[in-house]
């Protein structure tokens with residue numbers, strides 16, 4: 383058994399197993415996330431599964447987005463599609479940040495081209511009091527889908543994920559996607575008690591969702607706080623960060639130095655990268671708005687409470703350039719790699735998700751290019 387990793391992980395977990403056909407401990411991704419030098423430069427793409435792939439669109443015909451996440455065979459197949467096609471260094475579990483809500487019985491659907499829409503927004507103290515209980519049993523379809531996927535992936539790691547409490551709560555309060563997130567930002571000051579109860583509920587939902595995926599075999603976990611960039615540093619520190627920490631407490635015994643790497647990502651979060659690290663992340667995802675060398679400088683200049691400064695970075699190829707001429711994209715990718723070289727470790731990714739209009743052959747070529755560039 384691999385002694386390096388947390389004994390709380392099951393003995394047959396891909397990070398701990400001695401079965402080399404199933405072990406992810408020496409994979410390029412895990413080595414990259416641990417700041418070691420892997421055999422090849424690790425790369426995966428946020429939203430690599432999904433609408434950019436014709437095989438996904440075909441499989442999804444006649445099934446709603448959230449139903450497809452809850453049919454274990456289907457979720458597993460969709461998770462595997464981009465790995466087969468692009469030879470990326472990780473699979474990201476096909477699911478959604480609102481799946482814990484759906485599993486708990488909150489009325490929510492994904493409207494095509496719009497995003498998550500709730501039957502009724504959660505705004506009043508009564509709405510919050512009526513939120514259903516979260517149990518471990520409700521994650522059964524997730525556990526099953528992860529197990530099926532991990533068995534197929536072998537030594538290639540699966541990344542589990544959850545939405546951070548703020549990003550999930552933003553959808554709950556607005557009832558649908560919004561640009562400015564006025565509703566949740568009003569509530570956090572106007573009705574701090576309701577905010578506390580709502581955020582504690584979402585923290586528990588996200589925390590247990592993450593734990594279910596890791597225990598079932600995910601080798602890394604990413605917390606998506608996609609909309610944290612709409613907050614000031616003070617808002618984030620006082621009203622959001624404590625709940626992200628609360629979510630991560632559910633997996634505290636599975637993360638850290640001998641646990642699964644924990645990636646924390648948001649967009650427009652250049653001013654709070656150090657706080658995102660200080661929630662306990664070992665990897666910080668950077669969006670396309672900030673150069674990686676600058677992100678590394680900011681993190682190094684602001685030691686956290688445990689004395690940690692820089693962490694491994696993930697990112698940050700501009701998704702807009704996937705549609706540019708190849709030479710333009712290649713030059714950009716080489717710059718991103720050079721800028722990332724200053725960090726204690728760097729895993730390539732986009733600065734946000736794959737746009738649905740992306741030509742998938744560009745992604746395959748991009749993976750080949752990245753793998754061909756030595757350290």
Ligand code: CP3
Nearest residue numbers: 428429430431432475476477478479494495496497606608
């Ligand atoms: O490949 C992967 O990255 C794995 C799957 C994944 C999905 N959603 C599938 C999905 C992941 C990691 C997510 C996370 C997610 N969902 C986030 C955080 C990441 C981010 O993009 O910032 C957020 C904010 C959501 C909420 C959500 N779900 C949005 C905004 C949308 C897009 C709406 C649209 O149609 O433009 C969804 C739907 C969704 N989630 C799709 C997929 C593949 C598209 C659904 C479809 O095929 O119709």
